[in-house]
Every structure is written in structure tokens, then in C-alpha cells.
Amino acid sequence: MRDFLLIYVNGQRHQIYGEHGFQSLSDFLRIDLGLVGTKVVCAEGDCGSCTVLIGRVRNCEMHYEGIDSCIQYLYQLDCAHVITVEGLKEEGQKIHPVQQAIVDAMGSQCGYCTPGFVMSLVAMLETNETLTRHSVQDGLTGNLCRCTGYEQIIDAALSLNPDVIPRASKRFDVKAMLEDFTEHVSQPVFCEYEEKWNGTGQQVQFFLPTSLKEAVEFKQKHKNVIIVAGGTDISVQMNKERLEPNYVMSLTNLTGLELLEIENRTMTIGAKVTWAKLGEFCQKHFPELVEIISIFASRQIRNAGTLAGNIANASPIADSLPFLHVIEAEIELTGSQGTRWVNINRFYQGYKNKVMTQEELITSIRWNIPDPEDVLKLYKVSKRKDLDISTFTAGILLKLKNGKMQSVRLAYGGVGPIVLRLPKTEEFLQGKPMMSAIFQEAGKLAREEINPISDVRASVDYRSQLAENILMKFFHECCDNQNKKEAA
Ligand SMILES: Cc1cc2nc3c(=O)[nH]c(=O)nc-3n(C[C@H](O)[C@H](O)[C@H](O)COP(=O)(O)OP(=O)(O)OC[C@H]3O[C@@H](n4cnc5c(N)ncnc54)[C@H](O)[C@@H]3O)c2cc1C
Ligand code: FES
Numbered sequence: 001m002r003d004f005l006l007i008y009v010n011g012q013r014h015q016i017y018g019e020h021g022f023q024s025l026s027d028f029l030r031i032d033l034g035l036v037g038t039k040v041v042c043a044e045g046d047c048g049s050c051t052v053l054i055g056r057v058r059n060c061e062m063h064y065e066g067i068d069s070c071i072q073y074l075y076q077l078d079c080a081h082v083i084t085v086e087g088l089k090e091e092g093q094k095i096h097p098v099q100q101a102i103v104d105a106m107g108s109q110c111g112y113c114t115p116g117f118v119m120s121l122v123a124m125l126e127t128n129e130t131l132t133r134h135s136v137q138d139g140l141t142g143n144l145c146r147c148t149g150y151e152q153i154i155d156a157a158l159s160l161n162p163d164v165i166p167r168a169s170k171r172f173d174v175k176a177m178l179e180d181f182t183e184h185v186s187q188p189v190f191c192e193y194e195e196k197w198n199g200t201g202q203q204v205q206f207f208l209p210t211s212l213k214e215a216v217e218f219k220q221k222h223k224n225v226i227i228v229a230g231g232t233d234i235s236v237q238m239n240k241e242r243l244e245p246n247y248v249m250s251l252t253n254l255t256g257l258e259l260l261e262i263e264n265r266t267m268t269i270g271a272k273v274t275w276a277k278l279g280e281f282c283q284k285h286f287p288e289l290v291e292i293i294s295i296f297a298s299r300q301i302r303n304a305g306t307l308a309g310n311i312a313n314a315s316p317i318a319d320s321l322p323f324l325h326v327i328e329a330e331i332e333l334t335g336s337q338g339t340r341w342v343n344i345n346r347f348y349q350g351y352k353n354k355v356m357t358q359e360e361l362i363t364s365i366r367w368n369i370p371d372p373e374d375v376l377k378l379y380k381v382s383k384r385k386d387l388d389i390s391t392f393t394a395g396i397l398l399k400l401k402n403g404k405m406q407s408v409r410l411a412y413g414g415v416g417p418i419v420l421r422l423p424k425t426e427e428f429l430q431g432k433p434m435m436s437a438i439f440q441e442a443g444k445l446a447r448e449e450i451n452p453i454s455d456v457r458a459s460v461d462y463r464s465q466l467a468e469n470i471l472m473k474f475f476h477e478c479c480d481n482q483n484k485k486e487a488a
């Protein structure tokens with residue numbers, strides 16, 4: 001058992017003990033190390049000012065990705081290499097070519113957002129992504145600038161010649177780090193300290209298991225332990241809602257939860273698979289899901305957050321849930337009693353109330369791939385298109401036979417304490433022809449099956465109207481697709 005976290009920052013080795021491991025990476029960089037080039041604005045993963053590169057070992061190689069350092073706590077970063085804006089400068093260079101390009105394109109005014117933009121662009125270079133207007137816009141969705149505006153920054157990115165820019169990661173002795181990580185990563189980490197600042201004197205512990213057995217044992221011992229996967233929900237709560245858990249278990253070094261597999265048309269996704277990896281994996285079979293992921297999460301969030309975290313967080317407006325409900329996904333739960341599978345439609349019993357016991361954790365999620373001619377549509381309604389919390393969500397899965405609806409599955413989010421399936425509307429549509437009047441009628445039924453509230457995002461009336469309208473939208477989209485097919 002190890003009692004320290006091992007983290008490299010700009011090639012420098014750090015062993016972090018006790019309470020020092022219980023802080024955000026941005027605080028560690030700025031306060032402990034004095035690396036104040038990393039800026040903090042929102043401290044909740046929205047603005048990207050705190051973006052840094054995180055290098056982790058995958059298949060014996062180091063892979064770097066851009067991540068929001070304000071919502072990554074150090075216990076999530078054991079055996080990782082952090083590169084900050086200070087770590088970019090080559091010997092003899094004044095500034096990095098990406099920084100120079102931003103200067104030349106007048107892409108910086110107050111400069112507070114600039115290190116974050118630089119790091120996001122450097123992350124794109126690290127993964128050898130082709131820099132087009134579209135890819136740059138996507139790569140920078142998670143970075144906000146309040147004064148310069150975006151055009152100059154995009155111009156700067158498009159002026160770069162990636163072939164002549166040395167990769168930031170090549171500046172460091174990655175081989176030595178890999179050896180160091182390989183030696184340490186298989187040791188579980190346990191750190192504890194006494195909480196002094198708030199006068200409670202409580203013991204605080206965090207644990208990084210390396211096997212499922214260790215994870216389950218720790219969960220059995222500490223039933224109120226907070227599991228941290230990507231931290232994109234939980235770290236925001238720690239930063240903003242003053243959540244102060246006594247026990248934290250980070251899944252960072254836990255092996256065996258990275259599965260991405262299709263076998264006999266069943267897709268299985270391990271609990272540690274990030275949105276970014278899931279998106280790549282689903283390109284062929286679930287482009288609708290890939291689209292939703294890219295709308296709700298920036299690159300930095302996609303590189304950290306997981307589907308399992310989205311399910312466990314149990315928000316009625318979580319963006320993956322309508323999809324999982326109509327696809328009839330099953331959640332694998334592992335605890336001291338072994339493993340069981342629960343259909344997502346029976347997973348939630350009320351607001352944030354899950355059938356998962358306190359001893360269990362989610363280990364994977366699986367679902368069947370629909371037939372190629374089935375129609376799957378996912379909808380997200382929010383005030384702003386990108387990176388906004390949903391007002392209303394919907395998933396519709398239609399199986400057609402001879403022009404009639406053989407079966408229809410409908411799930412709506414944001415219209416009740418949990419995501420709702422609409423059994424009466426589904427039954428009404430079953431066996432009916434695809435006609436506008438049928439969908440109008442179905443919309444009225446759907447309205448009666450939901451129980452929305454008015455809140456800051458929308459009124460009851462607005463949400464009820466959406467429940468009707470989304471079915472008409474679905475009908476017209478299906479007709480458009482059919483017309484296109486016939487014309488082709
Ligand atoms: C700026 C920003 C915008 C966002 N926008 C959206 C949005 O529009 N739509 C949306 O749906 N989400 C959004 N999110 C939320 C978040 O990205 C997702 O919910 C994400 O999928 C959570 O995954 P995670 O791995 O980061 O979870 P974590 O934060 O690590 O954990 C979330 C919860 O799940 C539990 N948990 C995690 N893994 C497991 C497991 N294996 N077993 C049991 N419990 C587990 C944790 O204990 C915690 O309670 C946003 C987040 C940020 C920071
Ligand atoms: S400070 Fe805004 S994303 Fe981290």
C-alpha cells in the first residue's frame with residue numbers, strides 16, 4: 001500500500017501526501033507550485049481557462065489530453081504527467097509557436113483566457129488532429145473568451161503549420177516517467193489526515209484501489225464513500241456546494257473497467273470509459289448519441305466524464321438517459337454479494353433514488369444494437385445550443401414493418417423526478433400507420449403522461465407543449481428521411 005500520490009508536473013516528480021492530495025489540480029499548480037499561468041475563472045468546468053494537458057499511460061505509451069484542472073482533484077491524477085502553459089517553452093524560444101500565433105493574430109486582450117486556449121490548441125497538436133475551421137471550433141468549444149472574441153483565435157489556429165511545431169510532450173523524459181509509473185501504478189494508494197480547518201477533527205481518507213475486489217471491500221467498510229470517476233459532477237459539487245466527503249474512492253488506477261466491446265450485436269461499455277472514447281466507439285451504430293455527447297460536453301469534459309457517472313448522478317435531465325431508456329440498457333452492479341444486471345427502466349425509483357445498494361458500484365453498461373432499419377432519434381432542448389443544461393430531453397426508437405409502427409419506445413427527461421417512459425403513448429402508436437394525425441393524437445396522450453414542474457429553465461406549459469411537439473418533429477424527420485431514400 002502506498003501513502004502518497006505520484007504526479008509529474010512539467011517533467012518534475014512530486015510525491016503528494018495526506019491532505020495535499022485532497023485539492024484541485026488548479027490549486028496545487030497555482031498555490032503549491034506557484035504555476036499561476038493556469039487561470040481559474042468559473043471553477044466548474046465551464047470556461048476552460050484552467051486547461052492543462054494530462055498524460056496517462058495507455059498501452060505502454062503516454063497519451064496527452066486537454067482537461068479542466070479546476071475539477072480534477074489530485075487523487076484522480078496518480079501516475080499522470082501534467083503539462084501546464086509554463087511547460088511549453090522550448091530552449092531558446094521566447095514563447096511557444098501557438099502563443100506566438102495568438103499574438104500575431106491579435107487573439108488576446110486581457111489575456112485571462114489565453115493560457116486555456118493555448119493549451120486546448122496544444123492538445124489538438126498532441127493528437128495530430130488536422131486543424132480545420134470545424135475541428136478548431138470543436139476543439140475550443142470548452143474555452144470561453146469574454147473580451148477578444150473568437151475569430152482572431154480561430155485565425156491564429158488556422159495559421160499554424162503543425163508539421164514544424166515540436167510536440168510539447170517530446171520535451172520531457174517520458175521513458176523515465178513511464179518506468180516510474182509502471183513501478184507504482186499497481187500499488188493501491190491510501191491517504192488519510194485529520195480535518196483541522198473546520199474544527200471537526202474528523203478523519204478524511206481517500207483510497208485508490210487497483211482491483212474490483214479492493215474497491216468493493218472499501219465500499220463495504222465505508223458505505224457513504226464517494227466514488228470519483230471523471231469528477232465532472234462530483235468535483236463541481238466539492239468546489240461549489242461545499243461537499244466535504246470523509247471518504248473518497250477514486251477509480252483512477254482500477255483496472256478492468258475500460259471495456260469497449262461489441263459481441264453478438266451487444267455493446268458493452270466499462271464504467272471508466274470516458275465520453276470521448278464512447279463517442280469514437282459509437283460513430284457507426286449510434287451517430288445520434290455521438291451528436292448529443294458533442295453538444296453537451298466540451299472536449300475537456302469528454303476527456304474526463306463517464307457514462308457510468310452520468311447514470312449514477314441520476315439527474316432527470318442527464319443527457320444519456322433518454323437514449324439508455326429506449327435502448328433498454330442494462331447496468332452491471334458489483335458488490336460484496338457478486339454481480340447483477342438491472343434494466344435502466346427499473347434503476348431509478350424516485351428523484352436521485354436508485355436501486356443500487358450502498359455496497360455496490362457500477363461496473364459496466366450494455367445494450368443491444370437495433371436493427372439497421374430501426375429509427376433512433378435523440379432530442380435535447382436547452383436555452384443555448386452548446387454546453388447547456390437541458391430543459392427537456394427525449395429519446396424515440398421506432399421499429400417499422402410494412403409502413404406500420406411495429407413498436408415505439410419513448411422516453412422523456414425534464415418532465416418529472418426521473419426520466420419517464422410513456423407506456424400509454426407507446427401502446428397507442430403500436431401497429432398504427434405513420435400519419436400526421438396519429439402523431440398529433442399521440443402528442444396529446446404524451447402530454448397527459450408527464451408531470452413537469454416550472455423552474456428557471458422553463459414553465460410547465462412550455463415543457464408540456466414540447467412533449468407534444470417533439471413527436472411531430474420526429475414524424476416530419478422520418479418523412480424527410482423516407483423522401484430522401486426514395487429520391488436516391
Ligand atoms: C461544465 C459541465 C457541463 C456539463 N453539462 C452536462 C450536460 O449538459 N448534460 C449532462 O448530462 N451532464 C453534464 N455534465 C455532467 C457530467 O459531465 C456528467 O454527468 C458525467 O457523465 C459524469 O461523469 P463523471 O465520470 O465525471 O462522474 P463523477 O463526477 O466522477 O461522479 C458522478 C456521480 O456518479 C458516481 N459514480 C461515478 N462512477 C461511478 C461508478 N462506477 N459506480 C457508482 N457510482 C459512480 C459518483 O459517486 C457521483 O455521485 C456537465 C459537467 C460539467 C462540468
Ligand atoms: S476555471 Fe473555468 S473550467 Fe476551470
Ligand code: FES
Nearest residue numbers: 109110111145146
Ligand atoms: S482575452 Fe480577455 S477573456 Fe479572452
